[in-house]
Amino acid sequence: MLNIQNLQAGIEGRQILRGINLEIKAGEVHAIMGPNGSGKSTLASVLAGKQNYEVTSGSVEFLGKNLLALSPEARAAEGLFLAFQYPVEVPGLSTTNFIKTAVNEIRKYHGREPLDAVSFLKMMKQKMALVNIDQSLLSRPLNEGFSGGEKKRNEIFQMAMLEPKLAILDETDSGLDIDAIRIVSNGVNKLRTKDNAVLVVTHYQRLLDYIVPDFVHVLYNGRIVKSGTKELALELEERGYDFIRNEADVEQEA
């Protein structure tokens, strides 16, 4: 589904990603962990096509297409979803209206008619139950005055509505208490199928208790320095990132 080859990228002339290689297949859950500043969020931003990030080398193939040649909205329409670490507020724009526009813009991209109001509401009702979100939240302006937990839940609801092929969860656990983490993870797990994939970007292991990864990768200094199964996450939790730092630095010197 997603094939990243030697991806190098940075911002404002500063290189952050120094050659990422990663392959994600349908049905898989991958986790990327790493200390602050290792490039985790940069990777998520580069994949989603955020402005100001510059790819200097490498390639990214997504469902057979050259992802880097697509606009951010085309990437979304092709099935790439980013759950934001800091969901953005848009005062006055109702959450429902925003999601309806998104759903219909993506349908338009695929040459399909927009959903009529009745079908849309039906779909919303169904997905609301799935991710346990309240109607009242959806009639409020997009993310405005939402609590941290509400914002993240809204991200997962949007994911449910847009039915992406690949969902990237960028630090979705940050700022959430354990109950909120459980609710959000539950939503993500319910949305998993054999045809889609999830890339979890996180600093802490605790989210991975709920969204259990098939593979764990450790990002350090812009490179994946270690890959393994979910046990690697537990090891990191126990030993901290220092042992990765030491190993990586030793390797680099050699």
Add this chain to the structure above:
Amino acid sequence: MSKDNYDHVETSMNEELSAIEKTVLSDYKYGFVSNIEADEAPKGLSEDTIRFISAKKHEPEWMLEWRLKAYRQWLRMEKDEPRWANLKYTAINYQDIIYYSAPKQKSKPKSLDEVDPELRLTFEKLGISLSEQKRLTGVAVDAVIDSVSIATSFKEQLSELGIIFCSMSEAIREHPELVKKYLSTVVPPTDNYFAALNSAVFSDGSFCFVPKGVRCPMELSTYFRINAENTGQFERTLIIAEAGSYVSYLEGCTAPMRDENQLHAAVVELIAMDNAEIKYSTVQNWYPGDKNGNGGIYNFVTKRGICQGLRSKISWTQVETGSAITWKYPSVILKGDHSVGEFYSVAVTNNHQQADTGTKMQHIGKNTKSRIVSKGISAGYSNNSYRGLVHVGRKAENARNFSQCDSLLLGDKCGAHTFPYIEVKNKSAVVEHEATTSKIGEDQIFYCNQRGIDTETAVALIVNGFAKEVMNQLPMEFAVEAQKLLAISLEGSVG
């Protein structure tokens, strides 16, 4: 987002265009010229011009005298042309303007079907059909091209209720007693330079009288269009709501693209008696000039209503997207005890447009209330100013005002300014003012992009969200149209 009482944001003008700005630098969609033969006055302004206009309109002697008096007044006000607004423009040459231009019609049409097909086509291009189909939407339309009112639909239905809705010219001929009684009682010719000019040369406009206890069953609407070259349009509108009545009125405006600047100086007067309510909505889309700031309408307008009676209410809603220059302060004099004044405004400026707009709320009666919600949106190299006065008189016990002035900036070459003036002479008054300035962020656009929404649509969503509180005040029939207009005013090629 900053939040304080006096916002003053200025930005530099020499950096490269960002993606957002490319999106908002747009073209005017109403810039066609209709090939309609016009009957015009010679260029320039003199007593002869005024006699010409008055004669063309078969006005009674008293009206001509009234105009001439206003003209002489205007001449004496030469030094009073307002310079205090935050606007920059080349001086207007008042002798270079045609003050009267009427589409030539073979004879006065008896029904809508007899209106010149070319004129009908113009209206269809504007998206307003004069045909009886309008019955379905429940909107009565009075259409004014250049200087003359063309046709008024639904007149009969309204007259059954005793409502008079016609052009100002017709009102002067048919209802002189009402015109004499109310004209210029709210905006006297001496009020300001442009009001004096308008009083001298006003060509047409709408007149509406709603009798005691009648609730007008449909939206009344006027469509103004400047078509002929070098003309100014000076419409004059007067609405009177007798005790216990209600009327909702909407005006729309467009103009063709011209390289020269055209002048528009209107006067609107509203009078609300005991328990009466007038809701006045404007969707102003005069030609704003091209991307380099050439051409466009100079829009100098005096709009004022008086809440004459007890518990009366006047509400102004405006969506201002057009004009090169906008100078406009729809105001309410709160004379009746317990009367209410409201001002809801969205002003969009793009490219090199300039707007200095706001309101005056004058609290005179006891327990009077006013509410001001102003949303300014600036893009391109434009400048957008809110200027408002809240005045509480000595005898205005328990006056209340709430003002909310928000500015949204698209890009970093435009400006947003807020000039709130507050004068309180009664200690029981409560006056609140809130102001915010924010920028459409790259992060908001990216968030929308990431959900599959392109930048143009994203800007429209964000802007409409920002303006929602005001848009909600528009009559349903026009809210959708106005939303589209906001998007069109800000759209362009995506960079």
